[in-house]
Amino acid sequence: MWAEGLGRGVKPRAWTLGYEGLSAEGLFGALEEAHIETLVDVRERPQSRKPGFSKNALARRAAQSGRGYVHIGALGTPPATREAFRKDGDWAQMRREYLRHLKGQGESLAQLKGLIGAGRCALLCYERDAADCHRSILCAELEKEGYVFTHLRPASPAKPARSSGAKLSDFA
Numbered sequence: 001m002w003a004e005g006l007g008r009g010v011k012p013r014a015w016t017l018g019y020e021g022l023s024a025e026g027l028f029g030a031l032e033e034a035h036i037e038t039l040v041d042v043r044e045r046p047q048s049r050k051p052g053f054s055k056n057a058l059a060r061r062a063a064q065s066g067r068g069y070v071h072i073g074a075l076g077t078p079p080a081t082r083e084a085f086r087k088d089g090d091w092a093q094m095r096r097e098y099l100r101h102l103k104g105q106g107e108s109l110a111q112l113k114g115l116i117g118a119g120r121c122a123l124l125c126y127e128r129d130a131a132d133c134h135r136s137i138l139c140a141e142l143e144k145e146g147y148v149f150t151h152l153r154p155a156s157p158a159k160p161a162r163s164s165g166a167k168l169s170d171f172a
Helices: 002-008 024-033 055-064 079-088 091-102 106-118 134-143
Strands: 013-018 038-041 068-071 121-125 148-151
Touching: 013 134, 024 055, 038 055, 038 106, 055 068, 079 091, 091 134, 106 121, 106 134, 121 134, 134 148
Parallel strands: 013 121, 013 148, 038 068, 038 121
Antiparallel strands: none
16 A cells, blocks of 8 residues: 555655536546545535535545545635635635634544545645645645645646537538
8 A cells, every 4th residue: 555655754645636627527537547546525615516526426426436535624714714715815814814723623634644644645625726725725734744745737628619600511
């Protein structure tokens, strides 16, 4: 197993990704490509208007693909912090509030560290770019303890070209 060498100087490693712009197929394709064993949902509320990205759908799809799914809601951004950020866009304040929140999440952090140590896992949230997401703050804190993160950015599916209505036979 991957974690066997951790005691000999190998840094614990995990991945992150956001599902913004992805289909469920695209998300699970990226997990397959990165050989992810466990999907760790770090959204405070694992709900989505986007089909396939709510907790039960993700858990079902993960099980079908031979992966684990774990939701650790306590590592998500608290609602008041999210709401304040939506209103003022103050990333520095959001970061301070989230870090304050993390200080009280020892049990959830220990759970996450255990999952990282047990195998290849990826932290999931919405934002495609980790720099725009609380997971970058979470990862930065764990990096202080020697953890290493790779932020995946799977390609969004190409949008079909708009048709002019012309047919190939029109050009023959």
